[in-house]
Amino acid sequence: MKKRNHTKIFFAIQLVLMTTFFILSGCKSTAPVGPPLKRVEHWNKNPTYRIGTETDLLHWLEKGSSVSIIHTPQDRWSNSFAVCMSPFLVDWEASTISESTNEVIIVHNVQVGGNPLLGTSRYGTVRIREKSIERVEFVIVRYHLKGLAKTSGHIQLRFIFKENRRPELLDKNGNLDPEQPYLDDLFISWEAWRPTNTPWKFVEGLDPKQYALTARMYSGSQRFLNDSLRGAVWDCYPLKLPDTDAADILLWDGLLMGDSLTRRTILDSNKNVSQKIKDELAWKKIPNDPLKKLLKTTDLSYHALERSCISLTLVQIEMAMQRIYSERNLGKRKKIKYSPGETPEWFNDVARGDVKFRHSLEALFWARQHKQILPNKAYLPLKEADLLQTDKKGKIIMYRYDHKNGSPYGELSRNLM
8 A cells, every 4th residue: 555655656746847847848038148158259359250362272172172171250261251151163073974874073162061059160072973863852941930931941952862872971082081971962052152240131132242152062961950050941842853864964964053153253253363273263174065155154143033042943953954855855844934034123223222112012012923032932933844743642742851850860869869
């Protein structure tokens, strides 16, 4: 009898403790935010930047510079743009891109690690083999799921690789990285390149002179960590591609577009660089391709509507589809409407600072007529072009990842102890 009473008392105490815990955990904390470390506080009051020199730029471009650590707040190029946002660069000379069945592409400056809380990022060199992609996803990074802010977000393409043909991360000697030799997935992300400690703003993005365009590549796990710390989730839409080789072409076009952008942007913003740097960035290094001539003259400045993460990602897919359908004689197809059409003049007025109340109403009406300009609706042009996978009932397949409910890389409770 005493044992039963003890058991009842024990469970009663447990119940009280659990109830108290849930009540307290549901209350909002009123505790003040603690002070930052003194070094952080000193830097915030008097920011000092490490400005990249021409020697640094040459070192960044050289093939041997396959691993680098960037300090996000401090490291800038001479034009004040953040070093951490530098685009990827394809090493065409080290790549094998003949008509063989064993093609390999080497890509430098891929963000593969780091500690976002400390403001450090690790960039490496990745080796990608052909016929290695399992599927491609159109990913909407969503920062809010409710209210007006739910329309905001960022667009990127995710390439998921076959387990036995995953991209290889190389160390500075060209050997497999001992910590993370293989990568499960890679992202190509078109972004507004801007100075360090400078948040993206839509109005500034309407002025092509405010930001530059950059094509960044991430390992999937690192991009997921970055987005999770921002409180974001991934809404993933698997693409419906015409054949098994289409994913390779989609990646190839993205690499070609991004690499061309890198070469042009660096040379355009550094007019007086040495001949050695010019040689490293020589246009002739890019392999002959139907896109090459177009990329040499096309406008590659950033614009929040015309040349943004949405439009450039859709352009990348459309260019690949044009190539695939032409080379394989696949017949007619629905083209991707990657542009909302001519931007209304009053958007330019807003960029110049001439903001009127009527502009808000016009923008609201125009956005309703062109929903694809909103990140949360950016998948619509792909839906209309019949490029999204559907289930048996014809419903578009979309699934969500977040660090609390489930990530592609395993539950947090499994990976963090």
